[in-house]
Amino acid sequence: MSALENEVNKVMENAFEAFKIYKKVSAKKRSDFLRNIGEEIIKLGDELIETVITETNLPEARVRGELGRTVSQLTKFADLIDEGSWCEATIDVSDLEREPLPKPDIRKLLVPLGPIVVFGAGNFPLAFSVAGGDTASALAGGNPVIVKGHPAHPKTGLLVALAISKAVEKCGLPAGTFGFINDDGYKSGQLLVKHPNTKGVGFTGSLNGGMALVKLAAEREDPIPVFAEMGSINxxxxxxxxxxxxxxxxxxxxxxxxxxxxxxxxxxxxxxxxxxxxxxxxxxxxxxxxxxxxxxxxxxxxxxxxxxxxxxxxxxxxxxxxxxxxxxxxxxxxxxxxxxxxxxxxxxxxxxxxxxxxxxxxxxxxxxxxxxxxxxxxxxxxxxxxxxxxxxxxxxxxxxxxxxxxxxxxxxxxxNGVPTGVEVCAAMQHGGPFPAASDSRFTSVGVGAIKRFVRPVAFQDFPEHLLPMELQNRNPLKIWRVVNNTLTKESIE
Missing domain, CATH: 3.40.309.10 (Aldehyde Dehydrogenase; Chain A, domain 2)
Incomplete structure (x- = not known):
């Protein structure tokens, strides 16, 4: 086994072990983690700005603007999970008197997929790379993230990766919550997508690159979703x-x-x-x-x-x-x-x-x-x-x-406008029919991006103390409740 294969196996094994813990971490602790990532990135100061400029030829104003967007994205996802309704917790209460059969108690919410592999983008060294929207949304949803750094800006990627690792340690999370591989070839990406511990992929880049990953993921023994943004002539x-x-x-x-x-x-x-x-x-x-x-x-x-x-x-x-x-x-x-x-x-x-x-x-x-x-x-x-x-x-x-x-x-x-300048907000849709994206139902920009890396699970007739906090009656967050076939949104005090 090569050194690269050993490295990939190690980072994916760490992510798998971290997932057992991170998926159960409270929303508050996850939001604190995201805010800490932003703080650690800001602490990099001029060293980060100068490194980006050197590696990418981008002007300083553009780099500082992208840095602000990167930190803002992390904050928006932190706010989202603090508010709580994103997970779509839905309580459909039982009706034991219903005829001819009693109605069971069924409660549903969105849960994380597992370790997510993110491919950093070349044209956005910060906002769509190591700590960009894919990473932020996957972490917000309760998934460990492993980033394959882009070869166009390896030093930038490493600086940001170290900042995230500091936030992991500061927040007392498992080390495998975040992993980073800084390789300039295709082999590491292939190994990461094919690894059995990988449960999803985020990608921004070319059509050829995106479709290669989609093909790899589909050929696995257990196919996994690839959320690829692959280009557009707009x-x-x-x-x-x-x-x-x-x-x-x-x-x-x-x-x-x-x-x-x-x-x-x-x-x-x-x-x-x-x-x-x-x-x-x-x-x-x-x-x-x-x-x-x-x-x-x-x-x-x-x-x-x-x-x-x-x-x-x-x-x-x-x-x-x-x-x-x-x-x-x-x-x-x-x-x-x-x-x-x-x-x-x-x-x-x-x-x-x-x-x-x-x-x-x-x-x-x-x-x-x-x-x-x-x-x-x-x-x-x-x-x-x-x-x-x-x-x-x-x-x-x-x-x-x-x-x-x-x-x-x-x-x-x-x-009556121009398409450049993508607002990072809840209503944004950054994706489209193939080949612009591999799945037109999702966005890669805005807090809606979290929906890519979660899946719905329903619990039927579970004792309340064994349910996730979001589905318990004492949960203070807003949830959907169905009583007598009427759907309402309420806050349980």
Whole structure:
């Protein structure tokens, strides 16, 4: 057995033993743990900021903003489990007088799955990595977490992992509650997913990477869920009246969104769909002007830059694609300027290769001759994280079929905005139909992400003292109670 196999076995065995204890830890102790993780990360101070900047080329303002988001996520999950209703504790009381058969006492709640393997993301070294949303939501749900660090920022990952380990020790939790493997190859990830102690996987990354993990998990003797966010081109549909009234404003917003962070966001608007209507020529003129006046930005790793160059060049190689505008680039710099290309709707529909994501500051403008063609373009798309509609208020009811078609393709539908900037809140849905995510029923952002790593269990006719605290009548938290077939939400004092 190799040293790597020994390391994986050890961390997974520790996680399995820790699960026996951690799953029974009180909600208060889990919330304290999450808050302590945030405190330990903040204590890393400038060392963490400087390490992220060095490893990723990200500007300081972006890194500090992401640090704030990371700690905020941990706090939000702590607040969630303090409040308590997330576990959906439901009490359906018995009715011994019911005819022809007595009704049993049945009580249900959500319980943790077990050790969860999390794959850190490359483009978010803090908020979607070692202490990111996957880790926070899995820990909040009562699951030990083992993180496979991303090779693009190994020192950052190690610093955060040490901070979490300090919080584990400070809170008196089993050491196996959190584990970290900092390996730059694929082998450790494969071993972690296939290990019999692993009960679920969280992943943010490419379609190829996500589907490889889904395949591994499905081939196990006991298949496990993989919650993978795998990419999106986030179509933006611009209707006639909006294009005519606000073409310059829409163009400015789109270019800024496409170029944000060198286009290294999973919500980057990589596809713009509109028609040759009254405002079209003004929109193209404004779009070209905005792009040409926009400077490039540096990508966070050489591998991402290499893939962007390869995929964008492949897009430009298709004869039906025309480069509409390209941003400025300083001589000798490694900055990547934004690019907008264009293609006709008929060519786009006929060539599925044009539907592929180009991860970076790139967007493809699809030009439609009429509404029928616009609808056909939308129907040709696969699942997306987001979709955006620019429309006047009077246009929306006139385009119900189109709006319904767009809704079928996405997890978040925006009106008159840009998809970059994902709010971390209870109502957020960051996921979508395949291939944007492996399971469109769940989100990877916001407190709803906890639902990925728990499962429902019903207890029938159990003595109260043997029930989980959440299902006992003396539980002070809010629960659902069913009496005489009437469902109410109440707080038992």
């Amino acid at each position: 179509p933006v549909v611009i209707l006639e009246e909006a294009l005519k009234e606000d073409c310059a404003d829409i163009a400015a917003k789109l270019v800024a969104s496409v170029n944000l962070g060198a286009g290294q966001f999973c919500t980057n608007p990589g596809l713009v769909i509109t028609g040759k209507t009254a405002g079209y020529s003004g929109f193209v003129e404004a779009l070209t002007k905005e792009v040409e006046a926009t400077g490039g930005a540096q990508m966070f790793s050489t591998s991402v830059l290499r893939n962007y160059t390869l995929n964008s060049n492949k897009m430009f190689s298709y004869s039906e694609v025309t480069i509409l505008a390209q941003g400025t680039k300083e001589t000798g710099s490694e900055n990547v300027p934004p690019v907008i290309a264009s293609v006709s709707a008929s060519d786009f529909i006929q060539n599925p290769r044009l539907h592929q994501e180009v991860f970076g500051p790139f967007s493809l403008l699809v030009v439609c001759d009429n509404k029928k063609e616009l609808l056909a373009v939308v129907n040709s798309l696969k699942g997306q994280l987001t979709a955006t509609v620019y429309a006047s208020e009077t246009e929306l009811p006139k385009n119900e079929e189109l709006i319904d078609a767009i809704l079928e393709k996405c997890g978040r539908l925006l009106l």
